[in-house]
Amino acid sequence: MQTTIDEIAPVSDGALERFRGVIGAQWVLSSVDDRRSYHDPYAFDGGPEHEASAILAPQSVEEIQAIIRIANEEKTPLWPVGRGKNLGYGAAAPVLRNSLILDLSRMNRILEVDEKSAHCLLEPGVGFFDLYDHLQANNIPLWMSVPGNSWGSVIGNALDRGIGYTPYGDHCDMLCGLEVVLPDGDVIRTGMGAMDNASTWQHYRHGYGPGWEQMFVQSSLGVVTKGGLWLQPEPEMTAKTEIRFPKFEDAEWAVDVLADLRRRDIIQHNIVFGSPIRAATVLSQRADWYEGEGAIPDAVCEEIMAKFNLGWWTGKINVQGHAEIVEASMKIIRAAIEPRLGKEVDFEVWRKGDPISKSARGVPTTIGLQAVNWYGGRGGHIGFAPVMPSKGAEALAFARKMKAIYDEVGQDYYTTFTIGRRHINNVNLLLYDRDDVEMVARVKSLFTRLVDVARAEGYAEYRGHIDFMDMIADTYDFNDHALRRLNDKVKKTLDPNNIIAPGRNGISPYHPRKEGAE
Amino acid sequence: MLKMSQMTMLKPLCIALSFSVAVSCGKKETETSTDEPHKVETTAASAPKPAPHEPAFPRTAFEKGPDATHPGAEAFRLECAMCHRGFSTGVIMLERRLDKDSAILEQRTDLTVDYIRAVVRNGLVNMPAFSKVELTDEELDEIAAFLTRNNEEAE
Numbered sequence: 001m002q003t004t005i006d007e008i009a010p011v012s013d014g015a016l017e018r019f020r021g022v023i024g025a026q027w028v029l030s031s032v033d034d035r036r037s038y039h040d041p042y043a044f045d046g047g048p049e050h051e052a053s054a055i056l057a058p059q060s061v062e063e064i065q066a067i068i069r070i071a072n073e074e075k076t077p078l079w080p081v082g083r084g085k086n087l088g089y090g091a092a093a094p095v096l097r098n099s100l101i102l103d104l105s106r107m108n109r110i111l112e113v114d115e116k117s118a119h120c121l122l123e124p125g126v127g128f129f130d131l132y133d134h135l136q137a138n139n140i141p142l143w144m145s146v147p148g149n150s151w152g153s154v155i156g157n158a159l160d161r162g163i164g165y166t167p168y169g170d171h172c173d174m175l176c177g178l179e180v181v182l183p184d185g186d187v188i189r190t191g192m193g194a195m196d197n198a199s200t201w202q203h204y205r206h207g208y209g210p211g212w213e214q215m216f217v218q219s220s221l222g223v224v225t226k227g228g229l230w231l232q233p234e235p236e237m238t239a240k241t242e243i244r245f246p247k248f249e250d251a252e253w254a255v256d257v258l259a260d261l262r263r264r265d266i267i268q269h270n271i272v273f274g275s276p277i278r279a280a281t282v283l284s285q286r287a288d289w290y291e292g293e294g295a296i297p298d299a300v301c302e303e304i305m306a307k308f309n310l311g312w313w314t315g316k317i318n319v320q321g322h323a324e325i326v327e328a329s330m331k332i333i334r335a336a337i338e339p340r341l342g343k344e345v346d347f348e349v350w351r352k353g354d355p356i357s358k359s360a361r362g363v364p365t366t367i368g369l370q371a372v373n374w375y376g377g378r379g380g381h382i383g384f385a386p387v388m389p390s391k392g393a394e395a396l397a398f399a400r401k402m403k404a405i406y407d408e409v410g411q412d413y414y415t416t417f418t419i420g421r422r423h424i425n426n427v428n429l430l431l432y433d434r435d436d437v438e439m440v441a442r443v444k445s446l447f448t449r450l451v452d453v454a455r456a457e458g459y460a461e462y463r464g465h466i467d468f469m470d471m472i473a474d475t476y477d478f479n480d481h482a483l484r485r486l487n488d489k490v491k492k493t494l495d496p497n498n499i500i501a502p503g504r505n506g507i508s509p510y511h512p513r514k515e516g517a518e
Numbered sequence: 519m520l521k522m523s524q525m526t527m528l529k530p531l532c533i534a535l536s537f538s539v540a541v542s543c544g545k546k547e548t549e550t551s552t553d554e555p556h557k558v559e560t561t562a563a564s565a566p567k568p569a570p571h572e573p574a575f576p577r578t579a580f581e582k583g584p585d586a587t588h589p590g591a592e593a594f595r596l597e598c599a600m601c602h603r604g605f606s607t608g609v610i611m612l613e614r615r616l617d618k619d620s621a622i623l624e625q626r627t628d629l630t631v632d633y634i635r636a637v638v639r640n641g642l643v644n645m646p647a648f649s650k651v652e653l654t655d656e657e658l659d660e661i662a663a664f665l666t667r668n669n670e671e672a673e
Contacts, residue, residue: 133596
């Protein structure tokens, strides 16, 4: 069921020459070394299966338009990336080999930060570190949410529905206004931006008539060249804590209590709630604990928990806002959790003027990438991330089922339940040593099995790795895959030459399975 | 359960680990630090004391570093410091493979230009390769000049 390869011919010398004429020879990369530098660093096979035949790095909307016109004429598909750091999902690599990577990382201007209305307008090459640096260097009292790996693009992450763990952590929901080059080279702006010189592009999302913004999210229907994003006004006070739930079965009541607090907006962010292996991968390597066969035994997990002061589940909570509200929220949270937990919940409090490290502010970090060092060797991970309801009994039952499968297969169970108001993004990292052929094979088959197990529960992934995009799309099967039929129809209409990101999220008429589908 | 032989092996790694945690704790005194979901807070009882000779190098990518006027210093801050400063992944991995002094690139005296070029362009173990778009040859050479500024034998 995986996407077949070898369907796109390598780009021709003539086409490359035309691209050089548009953006300059320096920004058309096609040597062996250059192509290799865009491999997914965590690729199962080292990268060749998803190798681009060249990389184009334009710096303007006009250059992108010109590239798209040539791509249509030459029938050379483009795979747009913001900064290419979607690690765990394929990084910069395209689904289909020989696509051209359209690397937008040179388009890295912070076009506007509106301090009063708390929003910004960014090009796709702006990274989380860049935006944070800009806010800090200019003393702008606005905060941002950051993902676990913040190396990538702010807009790119929002467009892949990335998540953070502070208010504004539903990154896609914080988008307000996109500028997009369509597959025919036309440029549109969504929402209020559809008006020339609009005063409200980053203020109101919907515009007039159908809203098209979501059409460009996890999408192959255009190249996003600007994105508006809402930022969080700096609060007066924050309080943060880590709550350790000692028993595996505590997941049931903990998820119910936390989700209720989340739904009532006492907790204003999606709550990360993870297994001990998650913390252990940052602070240690597997061999520090266990070098035997099979998955790490529970007894060893208990040693890890004792050493790092973890529970079977460790949840991170913060509250932000005016002091009176933060104080009251802490009381409510304590009252909800302490009686069941049987101990006090202690918060670390930050007030304006205190060192930022005491605060719950989202600060960009790459520490999460440390996880790939768990097994040693050249590491990697892929994300398996089904969406499920934020209900305790279901979460516990699924965790038990998943852990049993990991134990049976012999991989360590690294999971986080990111608890929202009504959903959970259950982000699991499947870690591996790329040089261990057996482990890589095990992880691939484990992933496939997990997709099926989730499907049986009525759960499907919110986001997927390039190797498994078709497989995940297959699970969205209501009315004999009506969604796929719609996606393919829209794709064929807007992008008849299939030049933007063929294969992205399982949408691609190139796929032989779909020939004559309809 | 760990066997005795494994416990013996664990010891040096725990020392490396305790340094990581010390970096994390010491960082709280600075203006900024990472606050991310993976970080584990240590209790007062379990937190090791900061190393007595903890180097005075910046711990985040948002501060000016040593020799900040060097042409490559700012490029290092923007392109490398996100992993190679403070409690971060490049530092931790280098601590494990080398030692804690070697883990901080900005204070190394043994790096050479060719080595830096090779690592950046090809990646190394868990460090991904950097493309010529992300880091042009000119920018890479500036960074290499910065990181070799204290190596008298470097080219």
